[in-house]
Amino acid sequence: xxxxxxxxxxxxLVILVGLAAISFGPINLSFAKILKSLLGIHGGLSGQDxxxxxxxxxxxxxxxxxxxxxxxxxxxxxxSVFRNPLADPYLLxxxxxxxxxxxxxxxxxxxxxxxxxxxxxxVGGTLAVLTSFFISGKFFAEPQSLxxxxxxxxxxxxxxxxxxxxxxxxSLRPVYSWILGELTVANWQIVTWSSFxxxxxxxxxxxxxxxxxxxxxxxxxxxxxxINPNRLRxxxxxxxxxxxxxxxxxxxxxxxxxxxVPHLVRGITHRVTNRNLLTVALTxxxxxxxxxxxxxxxxxxxxxxxxxxxxxxGAPFFLIVLRRRRTxxx
Amino acid sequence: xxxxxxxxxxxxxxxxxxxxxLSIPDxxxxxxxxxxxxGKTTLLKVLLGNTPYSGSxxxxxxxxxxxxxxxxxxxxxxxxxxxxxxxxxxVTLGRAKKDGWGNESVKSRALxxxxxxxTHLYGMHKQLVSHLSGGEMQRTLIARALAQEPELILLDxxxxxxxxxxxxxxxxxxxxxxxxxxxxxxxxxxxxxxAMYAERIIVMQSGRVLAEGDAQEIIHSAELRKAFDDRIxxxxxxxxxxxxxxxxxxx
Numbered sequence: 001x002x003x004x005x006x007x008x009x010x011x012x013l014v015i016l017v018g019l020a021a022i023s024f025g026p027i028n029l030s031f032a033k034i035l036k037s038l039l040g041i042h043g044g045l046s047g048q049d050x051x052x053x054x055x056x057x058x059x060x061x062x063x064x065x066x067x068x069x070x071x072x073x074x075x076x077x078x079x080s081v082f083r084n085p086l087a088d089p090y091l092l093x094x095x096x097x098x099x100x101x102x103x104x105x106x107x108x109x110x111x112x113x114x115x116x117x118x119x120x121x122x123v124g125g126t127l128a129v130l131t132s133f134f135i136s137g138k139f140f141a142e143p144q145s146l147x148x149x150x151x152x153x154x155x156x157x158x159x160x161x162x163x164x165x166x167x168x169x170x171s172l173r174p175v176y177s178w179i180l181g182e183l184t185v186a187n188w189q190i191v192t193w194s195s196f197x198x199x200x201x202x203x204x205x206x207x208x209x210x211x212x213x214x215x216x217x218x219x220x221x222x223x224x225x226x227i228n229p230n231r232l233r234x235x236x237x238x239x240x241x242x243x244x245x246x247x248x249x250x251x252x253x254x255x256x257x258x259x260x261v262p263h264l265v266r267g268i269t270h271r272v273t274n275r276n277l278l279t280v281a282l283t284x285x286x287x288x289x290x291x292x293x294x295x296x297x298x299x300x301x302x303x304x305x306x307x308x309x310x311x312x313x314g315a316p317f318f319l320i321v322l323r324r325r326r327t328x329x330x
Numbered sequence: 331x332x333x334x335x336x337x338x339x340x341x342x343x344x345x346x347x348x349x350x351x352l353s354i355p356d357x358x359x360x361x362x363x364x365x366x367x368x369g370k371t372t373l374l375k376v377l378l379g380n381t382p383y384s385g386s387x388x389x390x391x392x393x394x395x396x397x398x399x400x401x402x403x404x405x406x407x408x409x410x411x412x413x414x415x416x417x418x419x420x421v422t423l424g425r426a427k428k429d430g431w432g433n434e435s436v437k438s439r440a441l442x443x444x445x446x447x448x449t450h451l452y453g454m455h456k457q458l459v460s461h462l463s464g465g466e467m468q469r470t471l472i473a474r475a476l477a478q479e480p481e482l483i484l485l486d487x488x489x490x491x492x493x494x495x496x497x498x499x500x501x502x503x504x505x506x507x508x509x510x511x512x513x514x515x516x517x518x519x520x521x522x523x524x525a526m527y528a529e530r531i532i533v534m535q536s537g538r539v540l541a542e543g544d545a546q547e548i549i550h551s552a553e554l555r556k557a558f559d560d561r562i563x564x565x566x567x568x569x570x571x572x573x574x575x576x577x578x579x580x581x
Contacts, residue, residue: 083410210432213423216412223380224404224478226427272414275432 003276006269010282014289018065021289022057026301029053060186063194063250064292064306065285067183068257070198070247072284073277074240075258076265077205080212080274081236082147086318089244089258092150092237096157097128098248099179103161106175107168117178118190118249125245128153181254181307183292194250201243202281208236212274254288254307256314261287263317331356332377332394332482332513337385339372339537346372347383348537354530359504359514361528361545363521364557368534370517371407374484377515378404389482400482401427403475407486409467411460417470418455421445424477442477449473449503465496472503483507485516489523501527521562521574525549533557549574 023029029049037044037053045053071089078087090096101124105117129150136149165175211232214222222229247254261284265276288306291313295306332354339347347369354360354377362370375381379394379402387394394400403424412420425438446452449469454462459470468488475483488504489497497520505527508514518524524531524545531548533540534557541553548554549572550564558576565573 085413213415213431214426216410216415217423218404218406218410220375220378220380220404220406221409224378224402224480225423226398266414272412 003269003279006265006276007279007282010265010279010286013286014065014282017286017289017293018061021061021064021293022053024293025052025057025296027052029057055187059188059191060183060292061289062191063186064183064289066191066195066198067247067251067254068261068284068286068288069202069281070243070284071254071257072261072287073202073205073281074243076262076274076277076280077209077212077236077240078258079262080215080272081233081240082144083216084147085263086259087147088256089240089247090154090253090255091147092132092241093128093153093157094125094241094244095248095253096154096161097131098122098125098245099253100124100128100157100161100164102178102249102252103164103175106171106178107164118193120249122245122249124157125248126241128157129241129245177305178252179307180305181252181310182305183251183295184303186251190250194246197246198243201239201246204239205236205243206277208232208239209274209277212236213272216272252307254291254310256310256318257284257288260310260314260317332387332389334376335386335388337373337376337383337387339369339376339381339383341372341381346537347376350385350537350539352532352539352542354513354515356513357508357511358530359508359516359528360530360532361524362515362517362532362534363519363524363554364534364540365559367536368557369537370534371486373534374404374486374515374517377482378402378484401478401480403478403480403483405471405475405483405485405488407490409471411467413458413460415459416456417451417459417462417473418442418446420459420470421451421455421473421477424474427478438477441479445473445476448506449476450499464491465493465499468492468496468500469503472500476503476507480512482513482515485514487517487519490519497523521549521554522572525572525574546572 019031019034023031023034027049029045029052033045034053036042037050044050074089078089078091079085098121101120101122102117104124105120132146132150132153135153136146165172211227214225214227215229215232219229262280265280265283269276269279291309292306294309295304298304334350334352337347337350338345362373364370372381376383376387377394379397379400382395389400392399421442422434422438425434425442429435429438446455449472451466451469451473454466459467462470468491472488485504488500492500501523504514516528528545530543531545532542533548533554540557541548541551555562561577563575563577565575567573
């Protein structure tokens, strides 16, 4: 059942990591002054420090938290819908489609590309997922076929993307830095629109999360317990994809969050993650803020792409999960 | 009473059930027997109500397709074994329709304790379902179906993966249910066991019903032998119990 202590711990973690994220950087800000500024009490930060906090650190930490929560909870949901513990939010071609959209934006527009980039990548990601759905057709008979068509659509989008990159070699660098994921562009505008979609999608996932337990059973058993398994899958996948596409268009491709966080929570609680979706979302938020803190400070004043940090932690973790699964099965 | 009238089911262009009519009385254990591909599992899914069909299938006068009013439990032949869920939690899923998903009433808690006792799962209720043996898994599936307090329970080959001892244990659990007035429809490859437990037997072949009726009569009927292309022998033990054995090389 739901374990409120673990949820409370993860919420505390979000606050702690969040404070650290807005306090540390090339300019270190004091905790006390940050708190005073945020609460509007006299004696807070002023001048340049205040600008750093309000216009740079705060939107960036919030965006990291939003994207982390979106990727982690949609990862957990994909894993239970597809009955595949290694499913991740980018599975249905959302990442490659968004990557293609972003590449088109970067290679074809002049001037301020970042204004159009989120729109392009959002449309690209959503189109790729819709195409996967359309091609698979048999989704209702066999969820695994959607997975396969997602992989095919993803490879196709990546191929076009590579072709475009080679034709416009001058823009190779911005494309790559976007693919590796970045939060450097965070501003209040991005935070506002992405929080709208992400919070809406996560809200829908919370509403259906308890019923998702029924998808652990066969479709006949789920039906006998009063669930319409196909309708539930469509709702869950649509909401998870909306969260993923928004996250990708706001921050680029940040890998492994959707796998690491659900498995971490599962490892600690020994429970299906559907029942801990709130914990998963909070842990995802804390994880990505921490990764971003690492990205900003490890090579300071230079920045590492955040995707490098998450992959650095995520890839070995992924292998440990795989190995443990094998030993459990044997 | 379930009445099936002129039932046709076509799945991906292939006719699985063909002009099939039969009746299933309440409170009785009916067993579907017949060779592989006879359409037994499809018929179970139609009775559950989630497979489209033409013709009519009514339960107490109500068409069953997409009807969520009925309380029917389904035990599949090959269950999906969920990760990260304990025996007690798994059995509690059976209460979801009555209590709402994620809730558990006080009444349900008492009922589940009783069911775990009955199915000899009480000591292992905190174990993960994915760590159970085949026999324990099957008992857990049946315990979840019992927790549903169904009016009708459908079981697809409930004993096929079990050793003899566990087969009898599972079937005794079902008999306990049937004595309490629950209607049971199961498929079973072991016709000897079917004759031992079920009161009615329905013989199927190629999407049709060849014979239906009292188990003891059907066992000795020509239709049963015909369903298996006359490749079975029916013997009667001194106790009067029938035993069905496959012929070797047609002898």
